[in-house]
Amino acid sequence: xxxxxxxxxxxxxxxxxxxxxxxxxxxxxxxxxxxxxxxxxxxxxxxxxxxxxxxxxxxxxxxxxxxxxxxxxxxxxxxxxxxxxxxxxxxxxxxxxxxxxxxxxxxxxxxxxxxxxxxxxxxxxxxxxxxxxxxxxxxxxxxxxxxxxxxxxxxxxxxxxxxxxxxxxxxxxxxxx
Amino acid sequence: xxxxxxxxxxxxxxxxxxxxxxxxxxxxxxxxxxxxxxxxxxxxxxxxxxxxxxxxxxxxxxxxxxxxxxxxxxxxxxxxxxxxxxxxxxxxxxxxxxxxxxxxxxxxxxxxxxxxxxxxxxxxxxxxxxxxxxxxxxxxxxxxxxxxxxxxxxxxxxxxxxxxxxxxxxxxxxxxxxxxxxxxxxxxxxxxxxxxxxxxxxxxxxxxxxxxxxxxxxxxxxxxxxxxxxxxxxxxxxxxxxxxxxxxxxxxxxxxxxxxxxxxxxxxxxxxxxxxxxxxxxxxxxxxxxxxxxxxxxxxxxxxxxxxxxxxxxxxxxxxxxxxxxxxxxxxxxxxxxxxxxxxxxxxxxxxxxxxxxxxxxxxxxxxxxxxxxxxxxxxxxxxxxxxxxxxxxxxxxxxxxxxxxxxxxxxxxxxxxxxxxxxxxxxxxxxxxxxxxxxxxxxxxxxxxxxxxxxxxxxxxxxxxxxxxxxxxxxxxxxxxxxxxxxxxxxxxxxxxxxxxxxxxxxx
Numbered sequence: 001x002x003x004x005x006x007x008x009x010x011x012x013x014x015x016x017x018x019x020x021x022x023x024x025x026x027x028x029x030x031x032x033x034x035x036x037x038x039x040x041x042x043x044x045x046x047x048x049x050x051x052x053x054x055x056x057x058x059x060x061x062x063x064x065x066x067x068x069x070x071x072x073x074x075x076x077x078x079x080x081x082x083x084x085x086x087x088x089x090x091x092x093x094x095x096x097x098x099x100x101x102x103x104x105x106x107x108x109x110x111x112x113x114x115x116x117x118x119x120x121x122x123x124x125x126x127x128x129x130x131x132x133x134x135x136x137x138x139x140x141x142x143x144x145x146x147x148x149x150x151x152x153x154x155x156x157x158x159x160x161x162x163x164x165x166x167x168x169x170x171x172x173x174x175x176x177x
Numbered sequence: 178x179x180x181x182x183x184x185x186x187x188x189x190x191x192x193x194x195x196x197x198x199x200x201x202x203x204x205x206x207x208x209x210x211x212x213x214x215x216x217x218x219x220x221x222x223x224x225x226x227x228x229x230x231x232x233x234x235x236x237x238x239x240x241x242x243x244x245x246x247x248x249x250x251x252x253x254x255x256x257x258x259x260x261x262x263x264x265x266x267x268x269x270x271x272x273x274x275x276x277x278x279x280x281x282x283x284x285x286x287x288x289x290x291x292x293x294x295x296x297x298x299x300x301x302x303x304x305x306x307x308x309x310x311x312x313x314x315x316x317x318x319x320x321x322x323x324x325x326x327x328x329x330x331x332x333x334x335x336x337x338x339x340x341x342x343x344x345x346x347x348x349x350x351x352x353x354x355x356x357x358x359x360x361x362x363x364x365x366x367x368x369x370x371x372x373x374x375x376x377x378x379x380x381x382x383x384x385x386x387x388x389x390x391x392x393x394x395x396x397x398x399x400x401x402x403x404x405x406x407x408x409x410x411x412x413x414x415x416x417x418x419x420x421x422x423x424x425x426x427x428x429x430x431x432x433x434x435x436x437x438x439x440x441x442x443x444x445x446x447x448x449x450x451x452x453x454x455x456x457x458x459x460x461x462x463x464x465x466x467x468x469x470x471x472x473x474x475x476x477x478x479x480x481x482x483x484x485x486x487x488x489x490x491x492x493x494x495x496x497x498x499x500x501x502x503x504x505x506x507x508x509x510x511x512x513x514x515x516x517x518x519x520x521x522x523x524x525x526x527x528x529x530x531x532x533x534x535x536x537x538x539x540x541x542x543x544x545x546x547x548x549x550x551x552x553x554x555x556x557x558x559x560x561x562x563x564x565x566x567x568x569x570x571x572x573x574x575x576x577x578x579x580x581x582x583x584x585x586x587x588x589x590x591x592x593x594x595x596x597x598x599x600x601x602x603x604x605x606x607x608x609x610x611x612x613x614x615x616x617x618x619x620x621x622x623x624x625x626x627x628x629x630x631x632x633x634x635x636x637x638x639x640x641x642x643x644x645x646x647x648x649x650x651x652x653x654x655x656x657x658x659x660x661x662x663x664x665x666x667x668x669x670x671x672x673x674x675x676x677x678x679x680x681x682x683x684x685x686x
Binding site for chain 1: 439
């Protein structure tokens, strides 16, 4: 029975791969979602069509996230007028969610902070739920590049990618095989 | 899970591919492959040693218009059954090789209504009544398998859900097979959005599939709760939640009560966060899990403790904590102190826990960081000291230019248990290179049990040149717990042996 199931799994993967090579140049549409912000507003991803959006999934216990968020704030300060938006989606669980508001206020973060309490939205972009996870979305609401994790040096590459997206005015293909 | 059911589900998804391609909609593929050999972890138990495991987790997330689908297919293969080595003939192994459709979900969005069928994660308020979440790929993952409908109005949000509880079937820590509890769960909530405030009420019914005592009849829980979230301004925010429940357990009726409140205040010179928690005989628990030797808990109330603190009892609790913080250097440096008192356990044998700690979080340069903290925690019962812990932590990342950085993380705990001292800690040191990977050395120690392994040493290599592919290799032995390597935080299980992990993550359409 196990061997038969394994054959099914391999067959499915083999069937799926040809579609990768047939993928069109345009990136796929990002799934829309609606979440509540820290200050009680409702935000939909589709409200930001026409802007380049950096969707950053983070938690207060995640050290690389704490390093990445101020960098995203600096990018927002620099490129907001050119059409950049940053949405910081928090996935803290009940043990630590009380920390979120103070974390944001103490670090002078001014981007909208969205609360994904049951991490459903994270699951749609990154089903492994590893953090930090950054998904860029172009002006037409399509997925562009994504980053898992954050290491020093990423900030320069990230700025180049954001500038390219802001300047292109059209969809960029995600870095896929 | 039969091959037929898996095949049917996947064929349905694959049938959507051509139309998705035409509509330029999406299909994201994520795949984790893990090859691992577990040697002798020297934990005093020889029924969890010396076997190999191959694990594959395939996730497909597709979307066509307003309809989206999610599948998670898990395949696991064990080279041996270590628990059967000295077991009587005929006993079944807890290490189960199988391919399983672990998660599936179909969701459709109407203008104001979301319909969802399959597996869904759910949380009500701050988890006092219900919290079914996925914490990590190899950690806790609880879901409701059934239906979920949400109506989002301008000022009102209504939701109802019902189904059976479903967990990730391979325990990430022990790698043993856990049976789905299949407890029946149903509930509903109504939330009023009044300006920035949310006022919400909810109700829940839980029927355990397997009663604790067959002869005593069924075990069930009925619960009602409410919360108010008042983000008045960035200077003041208030939150309050309460719940009452009646549950029947092993033929006995119980009444549980829960209350929680938090306030976040900007006092000018400093900021103040206070939390209070009261739980009296409060539990939302399903059927007993024979492998883990505990019930499946479906709620996760705040604990007042730090994220990585062991919390043994969160059913009878009275306590509060306060955290004072002060940002400097335009938020690049944050200083904080935290004090907590928590009394837990039944009133006749209550334990008092005190925890005080402080520290700082500094980000500097273009992407360097140094976070450090230290503190003291103790537990006493009727004046007698049960446990003490002096702890210190530091997490330092220094950029070196050209994408290189040094990373040093140190955690040390000097503990006593019934006046017997022991130490526990982990040091992680290495070099990271952006767009290449990380090379790390991890040293751990735990002297609590002289009959178990006390010293741990592991080498870690991570490779992440591409966004769509990352790989990680670990050789040696590691303590369990939350660790961040190569910029990614994961809740790692304890480990001895060798592990190779590869993650593919790309958009097929």
